[in-house]
Amino acid sequence: MWSLQKIANTIHEWLNTTFNSTIATTIEMVIAGVAVITLFALLGLVLVLMERRVAAWMQIRLGPNRVGPQGLLQSMADTIKLLVKEGLTPNGADKFLFNLAPFIAMIVAMLLMAPIAFAKDFQLWDLNIGVLYISSVSSIMVISILMAGWSSNNKYSLMGAMRSGAQIVSYELSAGLAILTIIVPIGSLQFSEIVQSQVNGWWIFKGHIPAIIAFVIFMIAVTAETNRAPFDLAEAESELTAGFHTEYSGMKFALFFLSEYVNVFIVCAVGATLFLGGWMPFHIGHWESFNHMMDYIPSSVWFFGKTFALIFLIMWFRWTFPRLRIDQLLNLEWKYLLPISMFNLLLMTALAILGWYF
Amino acid sequence: MFLKDYINDVYGAVKSLLVGMRRTGYYFTHHKEIITQQYPDNRATLDLPERFKGEVVMPHDANNEHRCTGCTACELACPNGTIKVITKFEVNAEGKKKKAIDKLVYHLELCTMCNLCVVACPSDAIKMAQTFEHSVYDRSEFTKILNNPGSKIMEGVE
DSSP states (O other): OOOHHHHHHHHHHHHHHHSOHHHHHHHHHHHHHHHHHHHHHHHHHHHHHHHHHHHHHHTTOOOOOSSSGGGTTHHHHHHHHHHHSOOOOOTTSOHHHHHHHHHHHHHHHHHHHTTOEEETTEESOOOTTHHHHHHHHGGGHHHHHHHHHHHTTOHHHHHHHHHHHHHHHHHHHHHHHHHHHHHHHHOOOOHHHHHHTTTTSOHHHHTHHHHHHHHHHHHHHHHHHTTOTTSOTTTOHHHHTTGGGTTOOHHHHHHHHHHHHHHHHHHHHHHHHHHSOTTOOOOOTTOHHHHHHHHTSOHHHHHHHHHHHHHHHHHHHHTTSOOOOHHHHHHIIIIIIHHHHHHHHHHHHHHHHHTOOO | OHHHHHHHHHHHHHHHHHHHHHHHHHHHHOGGGOOOOOGGGGSTTOOOOTTOOOEEEOOOOTTSEEOOOOOOHHHHHOTTOOEEEEEEEEEOTTSOEEEEEEEEEEEGGGOOOOOHHHHHOTTOOOEEEOOOOOOOSSGGGGEEEOSOTTOEEOTTOO
């Protein structure tokens, strides 16, 4: 059967028989890098179009439908527009930091791709602390936002950056606790083991109520962490014009834009892996024939299906809820999400000790 | 009870968010609700809302008769001097002088479509039309005379 893992293995074998192992490894690294960049470009194109279509339909509009069949080439046209635009650096800006910030945002998003399991045995780097790696590297994102806001030499940008700092620092806590709630019964931070532990059912079903609460908290926290509405205080179009990227134009702006969408993809991929079984097909306990039938659907389809379902959920949030005020935002985190997720973690620990999950 | 209020808060918040999501989810799945009109493509079948106001017109019947008495109520009601009523005196069959309109001048470029003139008119002589493709090459074309040439007041309208 066709699978990503087979293609990867074929390339690996061919390279190792043709070249010596050092050159083969180098070439493999280059291929992996190019694959990640390609995935980035594709995700940017697809997610921007998806966002605009979802937004339009939720607001009883039609959305882009002029460029290409059904408007499918709209994001391609936007990309070309952004490429040919001038990347202006303001006179009063700190030029070095100003030009560095979008690339840091991009590099963080790229680093986050490493431990994600895209399909069965198809992963760039299966390190044993995968989840910890994701949650720690993703917080570097705030540095690029602060850098962009500070170096723009614009008070609105700085205000947006400060808000974003407060927001990401606080929401990281409940996102971490929600992840821990699922890690407790698994007992491993490695992505392949997390997926393997869901062979007889996804954690959102196996973990009873605590898993569902953790899932809800995780979705809220990652929406805040990726700076998307209703937590888009860092950009706040109506108050801060665009927040930290007001002064950016052309491709530098596009990199911020792209990294936002890639971050959404990554957090949704993590959510899908932790709660919905990653690439694991939908299995129900001991229904052998049903499980067998589900196995016929390729694992990459399962992974991308689940991830895109979660991305759709986050888009649904964005186009339904109004933006929170900064005090409401911090209230929500410190007075509601954090106590609830701590209590939830305690509940899950009790469940795990008593062995009440499946 | 603190804890009870807290749980009620959370419950109420989650419930209201779900109500909102159900609404947008309904719109997402029901594409026939879409209100966007692809204007230049559907010019023939354009579906304008009832309250859409394009410009002020004066309807005339088949005998080229309108209902305007020249009372200047519309001119007085207009907040930005869009309408100018020029009256004249007509001598009727019994030899009596009677006030009538010569021209009802309407400056489309000044009009904000506020509908106050239509509301003020005591004899329903003017109304709002739904035409909206107003662009012209010369500004003077915006100054319109609403009554047709040679038209006169309808019988029985005082």
